[in-house]
Amino acid sequence: MSGSYNLCIIKPNKSAFSETFIQAHIDGLAGNKKVLYGGAFPLYDHEGKTLIRSKLGLLSYLIQKRIFKKKNIGVRTRALYKYLKANKIDAVFAEYGMVGASVTEACKMAGVPLIIHFHGADVYHRDTVAAYAELYQQAFRYASAFIAVSVDMAATLKEMGAPADKVYTASCGVDTAAFPLLDISASAKDFLFVGRFVEKKSPQSLVKAFKIVLEQHPDARLWMAGGGPLFDETKALIAELGLNEQITLTGVLKPEEIRELMKRMRAFVQHSVTAANGDKEGTPVTVLEAxxxxxxxxxxxxxxxxxxxxxxxxxxxxxxYDITGMAERMITLAESVELAVQMGKAARNHMIDNYDINLRMALLDNIVQNSINSKAN
Known part of the structure; x- marks a missing residue:
């Protein structure tokens, strides 16, 4: 039945530069797709119109959401239920646990199978998990499938109460054709970080490690692409350590600009850590692309x-937080372009064999179709 079913993808943001993995699902999944968005619960339909059609309904929704801070709002759930029915939706694919948990009741009312794709903070950020605890349990009882992006995350979802037989591990994939093998054999001692400047990516740890690298290799350079809440703090640390000449902060770059930058690099660096609030990475797409x-x-x-x-x-x-260890590994690659080339080729093969976007989409399509078939039987 590939392609002959109606799939509704629900995502929180209309667009976010760091959420390329969601766009990959929108582009790559089979089925006739309709995309809804607008927070943990979709406010807008695929045409950008509000799901709640009446002004009175919208007012009632806003009061319940903003003043009473309710997460389960009847008028909103009914609007989504009507949408799923009117558009003959066969399955809902929810991006992030909060979204899946919020739309569970509407899917249940419509008798539509629900697949929830978890990504990171929705499993690890303590306050988020606590706020949605009750809705998560309802989702665990109803949804057909739960997708985790790492082995660790799959284990955590099971501990939280997701039925083990419905938990699948499928990290985000990478389009290996769009990120072909680069020739880094003539690269300078240039290192690249791409990502949001947030606590779990610990940009300051990377800066501190790079300062140690410079003691042995003053000709090394670090490029840091991205923006975020810790950008100014990182910039201040770079200035304080006297590294303005050696570290370039590019700001947020377009995908093609990142690809251009990659062509001159020796290696990709990222010092991910568990944030104080429990938040962790899923599987960073930038690591896969590099x-x-x-x-x-x-x-x-x-x-x-x-x-x-x-x-x-x-x-x-x-x-x-092993800053010295990270510096030592960077020094190893600064001193051996041959090793960098060898590891880079192995990295590409690892992506082709295990992370290629086409393999990933085939797996996700399979999960969606099995969910539809199980519901039908």
Whole structure:
């Protein structure tokens, strides 16, 4: 029945530069797709119109949401139920646990199977998990499938109460054709970080590690692409350590600009850690894209990175906050372009064999179709 079913994808943000994995699902999944968005519960339909059609209904919804801080709002649930029925939706694919939990009741009313794709904070951020605890339990009882992006996350979902036989591990994938093997054999000692400047990516730890690298290799350079709440703090640390000449902050770049930057790099670096609020990474897409491009990755033993990077083969892994260890691994690759080339090629093969977007989409399509078939029988 591939392609002959109606799939409704629900996502929180209309667009977010860091959520390329959601766009990959919208582009790559089979079925006739309709995309809804607008927070943990979709406010807008696929045409950008509000799901709640009446002004009175919208007012009632806003009062319940903003003044009473309710998470389960009847008028909103009924609007989604009507939408699913009117558009003959066969399955709902919810991006993030909060979204899946919020739409569970509407899916149940419509008798539509629900697949929930978890990504990171929705499993690890303590306050978020606490706020949605009750709705998560309802989702665990109703939904057909729960997708985790790492082995660690799958284990955590089971501990939270998700039925083990409905939990699947499928990290985000990478389009290995769009990120072809680069020739890094003539690269300078240039290192690249791409990501949001947030606590769980610990940009300051990376800056501190790089300062140690410079003591032995003053000609090394670090490029940091992205923006976020810790951007100004990171910028201040760079200035304080006297590294303005050696570290370039590019701000947020377009995908094609990142690809251009990758062409001159020796390796990709990211010091991911568990944030104070419990938040962790899923499997960072930037790590997959760098690996597909033939850049060795130096990162931490954190969440899905432990599977994406094979320590000693496709890159190096150190413990969280092991700043000296990270510096040592960067020095190793600064001193041997041959090793970087060898690891980069192994990294690309690892992506082709285990993370290619086409493999990932086939697996997700299979999960969606099985959910529809199980509901029908």
């Amino acid at each position: 690996s597909s491009s033939g850049l060795p990755v130096i990162s931490t033993r954190h969440s899905g990175i432990k599977e994406a990077v094979v320590d000693g083969k496709t890159g190096f892994l150190v413990d969280e």
